Amino acid sequence: MPVQYYLFLSLALFCIGMMGAMMRRNAIIVFMCIELMLNAVNLLMVAFSKMYNDAAAQIFVFFIMVVAAAEVAVGLAIIVMMYRKVHSVDINILNRLKH
Amino acid sequence: MGIYEISFWFLTVMALSCALGVILSRNPVNSVLFLIATFFAISGHYILLNAQFLAIVNIIVYAGAIMVLFLFVIMLMNLNADTEPQKNRLVQIAGAISGGTLLLVILAALRTSTITSLDQTSTDIGLIKNLGKTLFTQFVLPFEISSVLFLSAMIGAVVIGKKEQTV
Amino acid sequence: MKAIIAATVLGVILMFAGLFVKEKKSVASLAVFLLFVLLGVNIWDLVTTAPNETLSFFNNMLRVDRYALWFNTLMTGCTLLYALLVSKEIQRVGSHVAEYFALICFILCGVYMLSTYNNVLILFIGIEILSIPQYILAGSDKRNLKSSEASLKYFLMGAFSTGILLMGITLLYGATGTFNIIQYTFLQSDMLSPMALAGILFLMVAFAFKVSAAPMHMWTPDVYDGAPTPFTAFMATIVKASAFVAFMRLFSVSFGAISSDWMMVLAIITAATLFVGNITAVFQQSVKRMLAYSSIAQAGFMLFAVLAVNATAWQGMMIYAVAYSVATIGMFAVLMKMKDYTYDGFNGLAKKDPMLAAFTTVFLLSLAGIPLTGGFMAKYFVLLAAVEQGKMMWLVIFALFMAAVSAYYYFRVIMAMYFKQGNAELNTEVSATDRFLLAITVLLVIVLGAAPNLILNI
Numbered sequence: 001m002p003v004q005y006y007l008f009l010s011l012a013l014f015c016i017g018m019m020g021a022m023m024r025r026n027a028i029i030v031f032m033c034i035e036l037m038l039n040a041v042n043l044l045m046v047a048f049s050k051m052y053n054d055a056a057a058q059i060f061v062f063f064i065m066v067v068a069a070a071e072v073a074v075g076l077a078i079i080v081m082m083y084r085k086v087h088s089v090d091i092n093i094l095n096r097l098k099h
Numbered sequence: 100m101g102i103y104e105i106s107f108w109f110l111t112v113m114a115l116s117c118a119l120g121v122i123l124s125r126n127p128v129n130s131v132l133f134l135i136a137t138f139f140a141i142s143g144h145y146i147l148l149n150a151q152f153l154a155i156v157n158i159i160v161y162a163g164a165i166m167v168l169f170l171f172v173i174m175l176m177n178l179n180a181d182t183e184p185q186k187n188r189l190v191q192i193a194g195a196i197s198g199g200t201l202l203l204v205i206l207a208a209l210r211t212s213t214i215t216s217l218d219q220t221s222t223d224i225g226l227i228k229n230l231g232k233t234l235f236t237q238f239v240l241p242f243e244i245s246s247v248l249f250l251s252a253m254i255g256a257v258v259i260g261k262k263e264q265t266v
Numbered sequence: 267m268k269a270i271i272a273a274t275v276l277g278v279i280l281m282f283a284g285l286f287v288k289e290k291k292s293v294a295s296l297a298v299f300l301l302f303v304l305l306g307v308n309i310w311d312l313v314t315t316a317p318n319e320t321l322s323f324f325n326n327m328l329r330v331d332r333y334a335l336w337f338n339t340l341m342t343g344c345t346l347l348y349a350l351l352v353s354k355e356i357q358r359v360g361s362h363v364a365e366y367f368a369l370i371c372f373i374l375c376g377v378y379m380l381s382t383y384n385n386v387l388i389l390f391i392g393i394e395i396l397s398i399p400q401y402i403l404a405g406s407d408k409r410n411l412k413s414s415e416a417s418l419k420y421f422l423m424g425a426f427s428t429g430i431l432l433m434g435i436t437l438l439y440g441a442t443g444t445f446n447i448i449q450y451t452f453l454q455s456d457m458l459s460p461m462a463l464a465g466i467l468f469l470m471v472a473f474a475f476k477v478s479a480a481p482m483h484m485w486t487p488d489v490y491d492g493a494p495t496p497f498t499a500f501m502a503t504i505v506k507a508s509a510f511v512a513f514m515r516l517f518s519v520s521f522g523a524i525s526s527d528w529m530m531v532l533a534i535i536t537a538a539t540l541f542v543g544n545i546t547a548v549f550q551q552s553v554k555r556m557l558a559y560s561s562i563a564q565a566g567f568m569l570f571a572v573l574a575v576n577a578t579a580w581q582g583m584m585i586y587a588v589a590y591s592v593a594t595i596g597m598f599a600v601l602m603k604m605k606d607y608t609y610d611g612f613n614g615l616a617k618k619d620p621m622l623a624a625f626t627t628v629f630l631l632s633l634a635g636i637p638l639t640g641g642f643m644a645k646y647f648v649l650l651a652a653v654e655q656g657k658m659m660w661l662v663i664f665a666l667f668m669a670a671v672s673a674y675y676y677f678r679v680i681m682a683m684y685f686k687q688g689n690a691e692l693n694t695e696v697s698a699t700d701r702f703l704l705a706i707t708v709l710l711v712i713v714l715g716a717a718p719n720l721i722l723n724i
Binding site for chain 3: 003007014017018021027030031034037038040041044045048051052054056057059060063064067070071074075078079081082085086091
């Protein structure tokens with residue numbers, strides 16, 4: 001299987017995640033789309049790891065997962081805090097800041 | 100087509116369609132479930148790529164822990180399809196077009212890049228023994244330092260989650 | 267290396283202090299003392315390293331040179347100054363004072379990583395250690411809805427740009443097979459591989475997000491405006507300067523040899539940043555928001571140092587980071603004393619408190635880049651670097667023009683203080699200690715302008 005297939009698959013997943021992050025209004029869904037982008041990166045990294053036969057890339061993936069977990073903990077706390085205040089997770093209310 | 104090709108295409112189609120499901124489904128709970136299915140497909144790819152340890156970690160950490168957290172928060176907030184107002188069409192179309200254009204441009208640029216084919220012989224770099232050795236020798240500094248990251252995330256969750264006493 | 271460990275340990279000590287010391291004031295004093303210790307550790311690191319010596323740690327994960335150590339020392343010094351000036355305001359933000367200071371220590375740990383990294387994995391983790399505490403600090407004022415919104419917006423933008431950064435790193439890995447920034451080799455035959463180029467572009471966009479360069483600057487005004495003012499002062503100065511040093515390290519050490527391939531894109535980003543930052547700042551009514559746009563405009567000048575890829579650029583980045591940080595911290599410290607953050611709030615300050623008005627004037631002159639202040643020397647060095655490099659003359663002229671525009675909105679505050687009638691109300695009494703600290707800050711600004719060699723000859 002040429003590594004290009006993995007490249008295309010991963011870029012497609014990345015762009016789907018990116019589109020979702022731009023299209024959706026629900027902060028949680030936007031955040032999930034960002035997780036999808038990170039997973040696309042992970043997949044590509046593993047494919048390259050196989051290509052170079054290098055364990056370092058797999059360790060990198062491991063660290064991406066570590067960081068994503070930390071980010072989720074903080075991110076969901078922020079979203080819940082926001083929800084407690086305005087009873088909504090709609091990111092359009094963020095535009096209220098502009099005045 | 101051998102079993103390898105069949106599973107590759109099956110997992111690819113599954114990953115892409117579930118990813119589309121994440122961004123297109125109205126109900127946030129469905130989105131989470133689609134995302135979990137995507138993660139399983141990606142884990143399948145990891146196994147095809149001889150990254151057995153990562154495949155398991157991906158399922159345990161992502162599908163098991165992170166997505167459950169998401170699901171929990173969504174249930175807590177009692178979100179469903181009706182609560183999310185739609186962005187106006189123009190923004191949606193603009194988002195779709197810009198994402199799609201980015202994809203096309205990158206694919207066109209990378210189409211010509213000469214890349215070696217992956218051999219299907221199994222290697223053992225993805226096994227715990229090898230990864231552990233690499234992690235604790237070459238990558239010991241990032242390993243130790245990510246504890247700072249966790250510490251600050253922990254403080255963050257507490258500081259943000261705690262109710263403010265009236266000062 | 268010692269500094270990274272020290273910053274972490276001091277952060278943990280502060281967390282425990284929050285458990286045992288109930289008095290907010292004692293926690294803040296302890297934090298200031300610990301920052302003194304951290305500065306001491308940095309100086310220790312600096313003096314034990316010979317000039318021109320480059321040390322590698324942990325299989326080339328970190329590459330420590332004199333420049334990086336000096337940068338760390340100066341940034342720790344700025345943080346100390348910041349902590350001294352605003353510790354009272356930090357105590358007013360919320361009830362978790364110890365945690366706020368602990369997070370600042372962790373951010374400093376990230377700063378040290380970003381100035382010494384030699385592996386993109388450290389870069390990635392460093393950026394995350396820098397960002398995650400900031401999301402929390404932005405949302406720390408929980409009585410204020412704007413603070414929570416700033417936090418959420420910052421978080422979503424930060425996570426998004428992290429995804430882009432990682433894609434860039436992965437594509438570069440695919441093209442070169444390494445994570446070590448000095449081992450990146452690009453030139454296959456005579457053409458750069460498309461994958462490497464795409465990786466560099468992704469990295470550039472991600473860094474543009476982090477340093478708030480246009481067109482990826484949209485989050486900056488809202489976040490800086492919404493976050494509690496003491497933490498805005500920190501985000502806009504030390505954190506931004508460190509992100510710039512990381513940006514510069516990657517783009518001159520690894521991609522310097524192929525600078526002709528990415529220079530044009532970065533030049534356009536620079537021009538857009540200068541234009542958007544300066545022009546939008548003119549139309550602001552709130553001084554805090556004006557300072558947010560001004561930080562975008564200043565980022566435009568700092569981008570020159572990244573663009574130029576030569577020895578002067580490194581010097582320019584150092585002096586810009588310090589001069590900009592000191593003047594901005596001083597300006598924010600004054601702003602926090604004011605009751606009303608709009609321009610009108612400054613009306614007649616010169617009559618009410620001539621000393622404070624004079625200090626403010628020096629800070630604003632430095633930000634505008636008037637000679638004899640640190641800001642002038644900073645702008646001079648980064649533009650000199652671009653002139654020496656010689657490919658971007660049109661951009662230098664454009665930058666000079668934009669610097670003239672920036673004088674308008676800085677002078678508007680000075681005009682309000684000296685020539686307008688009004689009764690500028692202060693939020694709190696300015697104590698003798700505050701005056702003394704502000705005087706030191708002013709002195710630093712002037713010393714930087716008169717003798718920039720003090721920090722350039724290390």
